[in-house]
Amino acid sequence: xxxxxxxxxxxxxxxxxxxxxxxxxxxxxxxxxxxxxxxxxxxxxxxxxxxxxxxxxxxxxxxxxxxxxxxxxxxxxxxxxxxxxxxxxxxxxxxxxxxxxxxxxxxxxxxxxxxxxxxxxxxxxxxxxxxxxxxxxxxxxxxxxxxxxxxxxxxxxxxxxxxxxxxxxxxxxxxxxxxxxxxxxxxxxxxxxxxxxxxxxxxxxxxxxxxxxxxxxxxxxxxxxxxxxxxxxxxxxxxxxxxxxxxxxxxxxxxxxxxxxxxxxxxxxxxxxxxxxxxxxxxxxxxxxxxxxxxxxxxxxxxxxxxxxxxxxxxxxxxxxxxxxxxxxxxxxxxxxxxxxxxxxxxxxxxxxxxxxxxxxxxxxxxxxxxxxxxxxxxxxxxxxxxxxxxxxxxxxxxxxxxxxxxxxxxxxxxxxxxxxxxxxxxxxxxxxxxxxxxxxxxxxxxxxxxxxxxxxxxxxxxxxxxxxxxxxxxxxxxxxxxxxxxxxxxxxxxxxxxxxxxxxxxxxxxxxxxxxxxxxxxxxxxxxxxxxxxxxxxxxxxxxxxxxxxxxxxxxxxxxxxxxxxxxxxxxxxxxxxxxxxxxxxxxxxxxxxxxxxxxxxxxxxxxxxxxxxxxxxxxxxxxxxxxxxxxxxxxxxxxxxxxxxxxxxxxxxxxxxxxxxxxxxxxxxxxxxxxxxxxxxxxxxxxxxxxxx
Ligand code: MIC
Ligand code: SF4
Numbered sequence: 063x064x065x066x067x068x069x070x071x072x073x074x075x076x077x078x079x080x081x082x083x084x085x086x087x088x089x090x091x092x093x094x095x096x097x098x099x100x101x102x103x104x105x106x107x108x109x110x111x112x113x114x115x116x117x118x119x120x121x122x123x124x125x126x127x128x129x130x131x132x133x134x135x136x137x138x139x140x141x142x143x144x145x146x147x148x149x150x151x152x153x154x155x156x157x158x159x160x161x162x163x164x165x166x167x168x169x170x171x172x173x174x175x176x177x178x179x180x181x182x183x184x185x186x187x188x189x190x191x192x193x194x195x196x197x198x199x200x201x202x203x204x205x206x207x208x209x210x211x212x213x214x215x216x217x218x219x220x221x222x223x224x225x226x227x228x229x230x231x232x233x234x235x236x237x238x239x240x241x242x243x244x245x246x247x248x249x250x251x252x253x254x255x256x257x258x259x260x261x262x263x264x265x266x267x268x269x270x271x272x273x274x275x276x277x278x279x280x281x282x283x284x285x286x287x288x289x290x291x292x293x294x295x296x297x298x299x300x301x302x303x304x305x306x307x308x309x310x311x312x313x314x315x316x317x318x319x320x321x322x323x324x325x326x327x328x329x330x331x332x333x334x335x336x337x338x339x340x341x342x343x344x345x346x347x348x349x350x351x352x353x354x355x356x357x358x359x360x361x362x363x364x365x366x367x368x369x370x371x372x373x374x375x376x377x378x379x380x381x382x383x384x385x386x387x388x389x390x391x392x393x394x395x396x397x398x399x400x401x402x403x404x405x406x407x408x409x410x411x412x413x414x415x416x417x418x419x420x421x422x423x424x425x426x427x428x429x430x431x432x433x434x435x436x437x438x439x440x441x442x443x444x445x446x447x448x449x450x451x452x453x454x455x456x457x458x459x460x461x462x463x464x465x466x467x468x469x470x471x472x473x474x475x476x477x478x479x480x481x482x483x484x485x486x487x488x489x490x491x492x493x494x495x496x497x498x499x500x501x502x503x504x505x506x507x508x509x510x511x512x513x514x515x516x517x518x519x520x521x522x523x524x525x526x527x528x529x530x531x532x533x534x535x536x537x538x539x540x541x542x543x544x545x546x547x548x549x550x551x552x553x554x555x556x557x558x559x560x561x562x563x564x565x566x567x568x569x570x571x572x573x574x575x576x577x578x579x580x581x582x583x584x585x586x587x588x589x590x591x592x593x594x595x596x597x598x599x600x601x602x603x604x605x606x607x608x609x610x611x612x613x614x615x616x617x618x619x620x621x622x623x624x625x626x627x628x629x630x631x632x633x634x635x636x637x638x639x640x641x642x643x644x645x646x647x648x649x650x651x652x653x654x655x656x657x658x659x660x661x662x663x664x665x666x667x668x669x670x671x672x673x674x675x676x677x678x679x680x681x682x683x684x685x686x687x688x689x690x691x692x693x694x695x696x697x698x699x700x701x702x703x704x705x706x707x708x709x710x711x712x713x714x715x716x717x718x719x720x721x722x723x724x725x726x727x728x729x730x731x732x733x734x735x736x737x738x739x740x741x742x743x744x745x746x747x748x749x750x751x752x753x754x755x756x757x
Contacts, residue, residue, distance in 0.1 A: 064311025067287050068218050068255050071193045071308070075176050077210050083217045083317065084251065086737035088210030089193075092175040093120045094152075094202050097162045099127035099463075099594070100180035100651060102139045102602040103564055104199030105146045108206055110563070111753055115151040115550065117208030122170055122541075123147035124155045124162035126458045128598050130465045135599035138558025142602070144542065149553040151544040152206070159540035160431025160457045163187070163399040167270055168433055169538060172304045173288035178205045182277045182650040182674060183399050183480065189270030190295065191288030191308045193253075196277060198652035198678040200749050209753065212739050213673075216253035216282055219244070220316025220359030223260030227364045229525035230514040233268035234401060234478065234498035237275040238370040239362055242380035243334040244279050246585070247644050248321050250673045254284035257310055260364045261287060265530050266295035267403035274400045275480040278377040280647065280672055300536050320356040328353075338362065350692065369514055373482045373495035374474075376585065383501055386511045390422070392473025394506040396499055397428030397455065398462040401478035404434045405528045406499045411443035412526030413503045413518075414450040420509030426467045428455035437535045452506075464488040464595030476505050483587045483648060485614060488595045562603045565660050567683030567748025570713065574664050574685070574706045576636030579626045580612055581700045584642035588675060590614045591646070591654040601653060608657040627661035637661060640698055641668035646675025655682040665706060667721070667732055669695060680740045681749040685709065687732035690718060694730040702726060713744045 065073070072081065078088030094116070096104045101123050108116075123143050128136040140157055147154040155165055162179070163186035171177065173191035177184060180199040187194030197211065205211050221240060227233070240254075254276050256269070264272075269286040276284030286292075288308040296305045318341075323332050325347040332355060336342050339357035347353045369383040396402065396410055407429055419425045427447060429435040435457050438444045448454060453467075461467035462479045468488030469475035475487060475494045482494035497505075504514040507521075518525065545553055582590070593613045600607035612623040621629070627637040639658065645668035646654060655678035666679055667687045679686045685706075689695055698704075702725040706712075712719040712734045722729050736744065746752035 063315060064313040066218055066255050066310045066314045066316065067191060067308050068193065068216065068253050068285050071174055071176065072215070075193070079215065081215050083215055085215050086212055086739060087215045088212050089176055091118060091178045091205040091211050093170065093177040094118050094206050095122050095124060095162050095166050095177065095179040095181070095184060096199065096202055097127050097181050098125040098139050098143060099598055099601050100199045101143055102561065103652065103656070104180050104203045105143065105150070106564055106602070107200050107750060108150065108203040109146070110750060111203065111207055113150070113207040116206040118206055120170060121152035121206050122155060122166065123152050124165065125157040126161045127463055128601070129157050129456060129458045133599060134558060135560045135602070138560050139602050141556040141558065142561055145553060145556045148542050148545045149550050149555060151546065151550065153544060154542040156540045156542065158432060158457060160433065161399045161402070161459060163274060164402065164430035164434070168299055168431060168534065169541070173292055173308050174306050178202050178211050180650055182648065183274050185276050185283040186270050186274040186399060188273035188276070188283055188285040189266055190292050191286060193283055193285060195283050196650045196674060198650055198674060198681055200652060200681045201677060204749065204753055212737065213282060214251040214737070217251060217319060218316055219252050219254045219281070219319050221254055221256050222258035222359055222361045223256060224258055224361065224363045225260055225365035226263035227367065230500045230518060231367050231369055232498035232500050233264060233271040235367050235370045236362060236364070237272045238372050238380050239367060240360065241278060241372065241378040243331065243338050243360055245328070245331045246278055246280055246376065246378045246647060249280045252281045252319070254279065254281050255310070255316070256284070256286045262289065262291065263364070265291060265405065267405050271400055275377070278480055280644070282673060294530065298531055298534050316359045318356050318358060320354055323353050323355055325351045325353045369498065369501050371495045371497045371501060374493040375482065375484045377481060377496060383511060383513050387513055389474060389511040391476055391505045391510055392422060392424070393469045393475040394423055394425045394502050395461050395467060395475065395477040395479070396426070396502050397430065397460065398479040399430065400480040401499050402428060402430030402434065404437055404531065404534070406478070407434060407438050408443055408528040409526050410499050410503045411438065411446045412528070413523055414446055414507070415523065416446060416449055417507055419451040419506050422509045423506050425450070425452040425506040426455050426461060427452045428460045429457045432457055432540060433535055433537070436537065437531070440535070461487065463598065465598065469494070476502050478502050481648065483589045486589050486594070560603055562605065564604050564656060566750050567659055569745060569747035570664060570683065570685055570709050572708065572710045574636050574709050576638050576664065576704060577630055578640050578698060578700050578702045578704060579630065579637040579663070580615060580623060581640040581698065582615065582642065585644045585647055586641055587648035588646055588651050588654040589648055592651055592657060604653070604657055604660050607653055608660045611657050611661060624661055627663060631662035636664035638704055639663055639666045640695070641666065642695060643669040644672055645670065646672045650674045652678040652681065655679045655684055659684055680736070680743050683744060683748040685713070685744065687719065688735055690731040690733050697726060697728060697730070698723060699725070710745070713741050
């Protein structure tokens with residue numbers, strides 16, 4: 063049988079384990095990327111491993127997140143990264159050069175290679191046929207040191223694209239449609255592979271929008287083939303030599319996918335699977351209302367696609383724009399690693415066409431990279447955007463991570479970003495909808511949600527069919543090259559006082575005895591666990607950052623989550639987190655494990671834990687447990703005293719472990735869902751200890 067693109071790339075990179083869906087494999091990593099919000103810790107951990115030079119083909123450090131610079135912390139981090147990255151053999155992209163994923167695609171990505179990034183949107187690289195995966199900083203540090211990256215050999219979800227996009231319908235609508243089918247839940251251990259005749263019609267930035275926001279599906283990554291369009295893109299970036307062709311074999315097969323849905327809560331997804339997937343089979347619901355649905359592959363007909371939006375509160379609350387036409391809009395933000403390419407911003411500039419933004423709307427726009435900014439500046443498009451009254455934000459993450467441009471309370475904000483978790487914008491109870499640049503720009507003009515197709519017709523706005531440039535403007539002067547040999551040895555590292563060595567984990571022992579410090583519900587994101595925005599500046603100072611763990615739940619602020627944990631720590635007791643489904647969705651930030659660990663959290667018990675977060679918990683020696691019976695979640699209360707015995711045996715080889723709830727006088731079972739290597743890491747007291755032991 064032939065191979066898919068994912069299988070071809072993985073077969074060239076697997077160094078350990080068997081290529082069987084569901085089994086743990088070690089993958090050789092060719093390239094890594096880190097950004098300043100996760101990278102400072104990653105480099106500190108790399109230093110702690112005593113690795114003098116990175117061993118990858120290419121490692122790049124970016125500064126794109128923490129650029130607001132209130133106080134010295136952010137600039138301290140920039141200076142540390144600027145000095146440590148080249149010294150250890152990595153490139154360093156300075157602030158102002160753009161968002162890591164956009165710049166990496168433009169300047170470094172290579173089809174067929176593996177990329178590991180300490181940012182969950184690293185799969186952007188799948189737009190040019192890379193297997194690009196997001197992970198915690200410690201995993202990336204290990205990969206920089208030449209270690210393999212361990213993950214589950216994927217089940218590959220085939221997504222067939224047919225036809226071509228119609229005017230005012232965009233790549234964003236493809237990924238929103240996919241989210242409306244697969245949802246953000248239950249896709250752990252899968253990778254998405256796009257195929258079909260519709261692929262050829264999509265330029266690389268459109269493909270990258272799909273793979274970027276594939277992160278919201280919870281899949282490990284998403285991949286497009288590498289074809290003539292990829293070659294044209296790399297050629298226009300002056301990197302023709304990086305291209306290789308990568309297509310699925312004609313007889314490659316995508317396996318059947320089975321998903322567990324809830325008969326009542328997941329009606330939309332169930333209906334969409336029936337409508338958009340091949341060979342669907344639905345099993346009768348069990349007593350808990352759980353329905354197993356299986357299908358062949360997803361089919362999206364681009365000709366039939368319509369403008370969509372999703373929100374508020376979740377990337378998979380997808381609806382057609384037509385449903386919300388007339389809804390007042392107070393703010394529009396265009397940018398982020400999902401939608402701020404040259405084509406995206408040219409479309410926006412042309413659609414604005416010198417018209418002034420609606421008086422009730424504030425429009426903000428952040429170009430994805432310095433290359434994009436420079437190109438639209440030179441061809442005059444930026445002047446048109448400025449003319450419209452848009453506020454030009456610097457080229458970086460900015461409002462996407464809640465650094466400024468927060469919406470007013472009670473106003474709707476339309477954003478071309480990939481995440482709209484409640485409060486992420488910096489406004490509590492915000493109403494953020496995610497849309498394409500097409501929908502965003504028309505709403506900015508109209509002051510309300512409009513269907514861009516009908517609005518454009520009524521207003522006489524021609525569809526700006528933006529061609530890919532034959533040559534992008536290439537200027538790598540903000541990228542510092544690695545240092546080697548004596549130059550590397552002689553280079554001094556700049557360490558500001560706000561950069562604090564991260565704490566190390568410790569082994570769990572035979573018995574964990576402690577109390578439930580918090581009980582949270584379903585879909586708790588890493589933004590809930592570790593707030594970003596104004597607190598981002600503490601990323602390189604764990605003791606300080608740890609004071610705001612679960613800040614979103616500290617309604618009274620006294621005693622805070624941190625205070626409750628530390629009180630237990632003083633009594634020699636463990637802190638235990640109890641959670642519902644999809645715990646730890648979203649970002650790769652390992653601080654969502656590192657800071658709780660620092661506070662004394664030793665166990666997380668959830669209905670399900672997302673991939674990157676589960677790995678981060680293990681890396682920092684926190685035991686992730688999954689309720690064997692979801693109903694046990696309801697029989698546990700905050701404050702309950704729990705005892706887990708035989709922890710060391712469970713970690714070594716157990717499939718289940720019994721937890722005794724002394725307060726309620728009950729016992730319940732939990733699953734120990736750990737891959738073999740994760741068991742060894744936990745036994746060692748975390749990945750850092752494990753790596754040191756391995757030498
Ligand atoms: C995000 O989009 O949430 C971030 C900020 O880019 C994170 C990384 C981080 O928390 O620093 C991510 O996606 O991994
Ligand atoms: Fe930056 Fe937002 Fe992309 Fe994260 S999702 S890397 S915060 S632009």
